[in-house]
Amino acid sequence: MIKEPISAGGRTIDATPEVKKWYVAYTLPKSEEKAQNQLEKIGIHCYLPMHRVIRNWSDRKKKLLVPLFPNYIFVNIADKKRNETFTVKEIVRYVSFGGKPAVINESIINSLQHILDKTMDIDIEKYVQPGVYVRITHGPFAGSEGVLMRRNGNTRLLVQIDALQQGIAVNISIDDISPLNIEKISP
Known part of the structure; x- marks a missing residue:
C-alpha cells in the first residue's frame, strides 16, 4: 500500500x-x-x-x-x-x-550485538580483504553473518565494519556455516 x-x-x-x-x-x-x-x-x-x-x-x-x-x-x-x-x-x-x-548494513549491527551478547573471547582484527560471506547456522552464534577466514589453522568468522576498517573475530566450526550469495556487504 x-x-x-x-x-x-x-x-x-x-x-x-x-x-x-x-x-x-x-x-x-x-x-x-x-x-x-x-x-x-x-x-x-x-x-x-x-x-x-x-x-x-x-x-x-x-x-x-x-x-x-x-x-x-x-x-x-x-x-x-x-x-x-x-x-x-x-x-x-x-x-x-x-x-x-x-x-x-543492519545485519552487521545485529551480528555485533549477537556475538557480544555471548560470553566468548573476541579479538579485534585489522581490516581484512573480503573472503567468503557466510551465515552461522548452528551453535551459540546461529544467525550471525560475516566473512569466513582462517588464522593459525582455526576457522573464524569475521564481522567487518568497513567504515572503521576493523572487525571482530570468533572461532567457529566449519560445519556450522552456510555460504551467502553476497559479493560485498556495502558500508
Whole structure:
C-alpha cells in the first residue's frame, strides 16, 4: 500500500515513515559512553559495542568493560535528522567516504550485538580483504553473518565494519556455516 501525502490546514504532510539507517559517528577521545547517554537523552537510538579486557597495573590486574571500537559509536537515525547528533558535544563527525556518511548494513549491527551478547573471547582484527560471506547456522552464534577466514589453522568468522576498517573475530566450526550469495556487504 502506497501512502500518499495528507493535506492538513493548507499544508501537505508526507505520511511515509522515515527510513532510519545506521551511521558511524566519531567521538571525542574517551567520550563514547557520555555520547551514548546524551544521544539517548535526546531520543536518538544508538549502539556502543563494549567488551571486557584485562588491564595490568604494577600492583594488580583488573577486568574492564571498554568500547570495542574506541572513539566510535553507531547511530540509527533518518537521513534528514542526521545533524541532530551534533547537538551532543561529544560527537565530532560522521565517518564518511567520498563526502557521504558511511551507512552500516543492519545485519552487521545485529551480528555485533549477537556475538557480544555471548560470553566468548573476541579479538579485534585489522581490516581484512573480503573472503567468503557466510551465515552461522548452528551453535551459540546461529544467525550471525560475516566473512569466513582462517588464522593459525582455526576457522573464524569475521564481522567487518568497513567504515572503521576493523572487525571482530570468533572461532567457529566449519560445519556450522552456510555460504551467502553476497559479493560485498556495502558500508
